[in-house]
Each structure stands twice: as C-alpha cells, then as structure tokens.
Amino acid sequence: MTSDDADQALIEAALAGSVAAWEKLVRRYEGRIYNYGLRLTGNASDALDLMQEVFLGVYRNLHRFRGDARFSSWIFRIAHNKAVDMNRRNLLLRGHGFGGDEDPFAGIDADSALEPDWRLAEEQRNAQIQTLLARLPLEQRLTVELKIFQALTFEEIARLQEISENTAKTRFYTALRKLKSIMEESHVLP
Amino acid sequence: MSCPRTSHLLTEYFDESRSPSAREETERHLRQCPDCSNELSGLLSVQESLRHWEERRVPQWDRGVALFRAERQPELPQRRGWILQWLPTAASLVMLVLLVFDAEIYRDESGFRIVFAGAGTAVQQAQLDTRFEDFSTVQRQRQEQQLQQFLTRLDEQQARRDLDLRQAVMSEARQLGAENFERIYSYFEQQRQLDMETVQVSYQQLLDRDFETLRTMQQLAGVMQVPGQVQ
Numbered sequence: 001m002t003s004d005d006a007d008q009a010l011i012e013a014a015l016a017g018s019v020a021a022w023e024k025l026v027r028r029y030e031g032r033i034y035n036y037g038l039r040l041t042g043n044a045s046d047a048l049d050l051m052q053e054v055f056l057g058v059y060r061n062l063h064r065f066r067g068d069a070r071f072s073s074w075i076f077r078i079a080h081n082k083a084v085d086m087n088r089r090n091l092l093l094r095g096h097g098f099g100g101d102e103d104p105f106a107g108i109d110a111d112s113a114l115e116p117d118w119r120l121a122e123e124q125r126n127a128q129i130q131t132l133l134a135r136l137p138l139e140q141r142l143t144v145e146l147k148i149f150q151a152l153t154f155e156e157i158a159r160l161q162e163i164s165e166n167t168a169k170t171r172f173y174t175a176l177r178k179l180k181s182i183m184e185e186s187h188v189l190p
Numbered sequence: 191m192s193c194p195r196t197s198h199l200l201t202e203y204f205d206e207s208r209s210p211s212a213r214e215e216t217e218r219h220l221r222q223c224p225d226c227s228n229e230l231s232g233l234l235s236v237q238e239s240l241r242h243w244e245e246r247r248v249p250q251w252d253r254g255v256a257l258f259r260a261e262r263q264p265e266l267p268q269r270r271g272w273i274l275q276w277l278p279t280a281a282s283l284v285m286l287v288l289l290v291f292d293a294e295i296y297r298d299e300s301g302f303r304i305v306f307a308g309a310g311t312a313v314q315q316a317q318l319d320t321r322f323e324d325f326s327t328v329q330r331q332r333q334e335q336q337l338q339q340f341l342t343r344l345d346e347q348q349a350r351r352d353l354d355l356r357q358a359v360m361s362e363a364r365q366l367g368a369e370n371f372e373r374i375y376s377y378f379e380q381q382r383q384l385d386m387e388t389v390q391v392s393y394q395q396l397l398d399r400d401f402e403t404l405r406t407m408q409q410l411a412g413v414m415q416v417p418g419q420v421q
Contacts, residue, residue, distance in 0.1 A: 017262050019255055026253040034248045048249060055254050122244040129243050147204070148240050154205050173201040176233045183236060 007071040015062060026055055029075055032150075036076075039145055040083055042130045046090075053082045076150060077160055080142060087138050135182055140175035147172050193225040200230055326401060337393050345386055352378050 001009070007028070013021030033054050037047030057078040065074055133141050139161070146152045146160065154172070158165040199216055202208055208216075220227050287293065294305050356378060 014258075019258050019262075022258050023253050023255055030248045030253070031245060035243070035245050038246055039243065044246075044249070048251070051248070052251065052254075056257075059254050059257065125242050126244055126246070129240055132240075144240070148237060149243070153207055155207065169201045169205055172204060173197070173233075176236050179236045179240075180232045183239065184232075 004070055008067055011062060011065060011067075011071065022059075029072070030055070033075070033079055036079060036145060036149065037083075038126070039130060039133055039149065040141060041086075042134045046086070050079070050082060050086055053086065054079045057082060073152075073156065073160075076146070076152075080146075080160055083142065084138070132179055132182060136175050136178060140171050140178070143168060143171040144175045144179075193223050195219065195223070196226045196229055199226055200233065203230065322405075326405070330397070330401060333397055337397065341386070341390055341393070344389065348382055348385065352382055 007025070010021045010025040010028075014025055030051060034047055034051045037050040038044065041047050041050060054075065058075060061078070065071065133144065136144065142161065143157060146157045147154075152160070154165050154168045157172075158168040161168065163171075199219060202212065203216055220230060295302065297303070356375065
C-alpha cells in the first residue's frame, strides 16, 4: 500500500466515524505541519495554534477531499491559507505579522539549560533559521518553505499560491539572494 | 555580479522540471562564468544551511479527538445521556405512585404482583383511612407542639425588643410625666398582644391548610384505587 493509498483508506474510515483512523491521519501529518508552523511563525505557541487551525480545517472539509490530488498537497493548501489568514490577523491585532518581534531566541526553550549540548546546538541552529526566515516577506518565506522543506515543484507552488510559475521561481531566487546577503552580513557565510 | 545572464540563469536553475537541453546549457555557462558560478555557490550554501533544520516534536495535544467524538459519534453518548437524565425523574414518579396508591409488591407462585390499596387481598379502604387518621393526628400534635414552642420564643423575643424600645423612648423623653408613660406602656403592650394573635392565627391557618391538602390527596388516592397486577 502506497502512502497515498494509506491516506485514502484512513480518510474513508474517518468519514465513516472511526476515531482511530482520524487520529492516525493526524499523527501522520502533525509533525510536518507543526515544523512548518515553527519555521513560518518563529515561535512554538503560534506554531501550535496554526497546526490546530489547520487540522480543524482538515476536519471540517474532509468530506470535500476527492482524492484527485495528493492528500499532502491538499493539507498544505489548507496550511498555506491558514498561515496567510493568521499572519493577517497578527498584523491587525499585534501590529506585526509572523516574526515581527524578531526574537532571535524564540525557538529556544526556557528549560533547555538542562538539556545536552547537542540538543542545545540543534535549538540554536533552528533559532538561527527562524531568525533568517523572519527577515523575508511572508510570500517569499512561504515559497522557500514549500520549495526547500516540502520539496514541491514550482508548478505546485504556483498553483498553491495562485501565482504564475515564473513568479514562483523569481520569488524563490529573490528570497535566496536576500538570505545570502543577510548571512554574509552576519558572517555566517564567507 | 556583473554577468547579465546571472539573474535569469539562476532563477531557472532551481527548476528541476526544465528540459535536459536547458540544463546542459546552464551547466556550460556556469563552467565558463565565474560570476554566475560564485553566485550559485552562495545560494546553494544558503539552501544547505536551511536544510539543517532539526525536526521538533509536536507538543501534547488531543488531535481533535474530543471534537471528532462529539460530532461524528453523537448517537451513543446522547442516548446514554438521555436515559441518565430521565432516570431520577422516573424513579421519583414510581416512588410517588407507590406511596400515593399504597402499592404493595409481592411474589407468589405466578410471579411478581403489584397490588394497589383496596384491591383484592390488599389493605382495605377503612384500614387505609384509619392509618391516615393516626398518621395525621400524630403529625398534627407534633406540629402544634412545635408551633407553641415557636410562639413562646417569639413572644419572649418581642417582649425583650419592646423593653429596649421603651427604654429608648424613656431616655429620649425624660420630661414626660408618669401619666404619659403609663399611656405609652399600655399602647406598646396592646400592640404586642395584637401582633402575637395575628401570628398565631396565621400559623394555625397554614397548618390547617397543610392537613387539608393531605386529606384531599388521601381522598384522591381512594377514588383512584385500581385493582391491578403486573406479572
């Protein structure tokens, strides 16, 4: 059974009322969505909120999933829309979007002092990536996320963001150049 | 970056779906152009740095299971809830019927039987009336006793309050003569007596009404006596 077949079987069982199938479906994707949220929002609290909103969206629209696209593409479409909505809401309520406070330590847990060195190094690396991504406008950040972390093609990204393929390519290139320039300034890159 | 082709070339470079010929052309140019080559190397380093992201574990959450159970499996909990909700009411109703109709449940060779007062071998109406009379007499005596105790306490309380009041009036109006004092005293005493009588009459009426209600219920039970049996 392929991964897509397994998704389809779980969806059908969940629609028939199986709570176990629903839970398994969520478990298969929650890690990807949560980490997507962490990179996009820059903090664990917003990432958790975003993940919950995404799965609520999946739950409400599960009966609409026809299986003509992959479930992973479908869920990332929902995630993308929720992220855009949430960023807009943050702009309205807090006066800044995701990563607006630019806290370079946002990804580091307060109790991580008790954790081993390798774990701290991981946290710091993640925090650095979050800080970098936070410097990009949301649409570029989303393009980088979908291209690098979700390994989507430009065609898929274009469809998801409702832009042309050329715009998607340009956004990605512009984002990489900007990140390169920031990393050079902060001497991360030679 | 001074090569005029860098921007276009690198924008296309990350598109894996480009044709093999386009890919070959790009590679050829990169081998010849240090500007584009350097720029690409920088961008690939950025991409590589981002790929060092370490996946974080998802914090504990309920995965929407509670919502799923509430909305997609509503029949079972709702049905159980409905039964539980009505169970105390049904039990109260059964108890009321058993008490009001003086029902008796017993078992004989043909199974369980419920017999209401007045039916067949059950308690006869006269016996029922006697039982009720006994009950109501005892209850009435007890309540009248309690009422008397209450009225005595109330009377004492009133007397104490009146005394306080009279003392207050006296201290406020020392210039009043003995004649006026007597007049005020008798007025207070008269009012107190009247108040006590009113209270006593009211309580008595209340008590009578309570017993009247009980008697009506007893009569109703007598009228509705239905011989019946449930097996």
